[in-house]
């Protein structure tokens with residue numbers, strides 16, 4: 001048997017360094033800060049996965065926002081390839097987001113109960129990053145902004161998202177510029193489906209003249225499906241760990257979450273499928 005020579009990476013960066021100095025890797029990804037952010041409040045071992053899962057999801061919410069913001073801007077500029085590439089990257093991030101529920105897959109009600117009272121009224125419902133995604137999707141609700149009255153920077157970012165056209169609004173505006181009969185008008189209210197929009201997508205999917213826009217419809221559907229998947233997995237996690245008890249954020253819990261999981265994102269892309 002011969003001896004394979006294993007290539008050694010460059011280790012010289014550590015030589016002669018003053019004690020306490022970290023590696024370039026640790027500096028680049030801010031490892032010390034990252035690993036100093038998990039502070040369970042109980043002795044329950046499962047609480048650490050709860051905190052890590054939440055933090056991972058928060059990071060992914062922001063990553064997805066980054067991609068959807070690029071996509072929205074590209075749609076505004078009629079740059080379909082850039083929009084599709086950003087949506088595609090976002091879709092992969094959404095897949096990781098959905099899979100992150102596995103981290104909480106085995107948590108029992110007893111484990112959850114042993115630290116639940118220690119986080120008081122904290123609820124993911126208060127997540128500004130999640131709300132930003134909701135606004136980008138067109139699920140706007142100005143009343144929720146009062147949660148951030150004490151956080152002007154966060155609130156300003158959300159007000160901007162509330163006032164600006166969402167991802168779907170920009171997609172519909174692009175459809176209109178490409179000759180479909182649409183009078184896009186974005187609003188600060190929750191998006192409501194319309195027959196006019198359904199008719200436009202129907203033509204995209206059935207008329208060769210508009211076939212180049214079909215990949216946009218499919219990319220938006222990929223986004224929509226994964227948003228619902230996240231909501232469904234959240235619902236299962238809630239059902240498994242706290243059943244039908246009320247939520248820490250003050251909602252009815254399961255009933256409220258079930259209603260939101262049942263609402264299709266970008267609704268016309270789903271309804272027109274009856275006829276395709």
Ligand code: HEM
Pocket residue numbers: 050053054057058104107112123124125126127130234237238241242246247248249250251252253254256257260
């Ligand atoms: C087993 C663990 C979890 C339970 C039992 C749970 C429970 C709940 C409940 C009952 C609600 C409804 C609002 C309320 O009254 O509090 C809610 C909302 C929410 N939770 Fe969780 N949650 C869990 C894990 C997570 C994690 C890890 C995240 C990641 C950030 C998260 C993010 C959210 C978000 C964003 C909402 C608002 C949903 C919406 O507006 O549709 N949850 N959660």
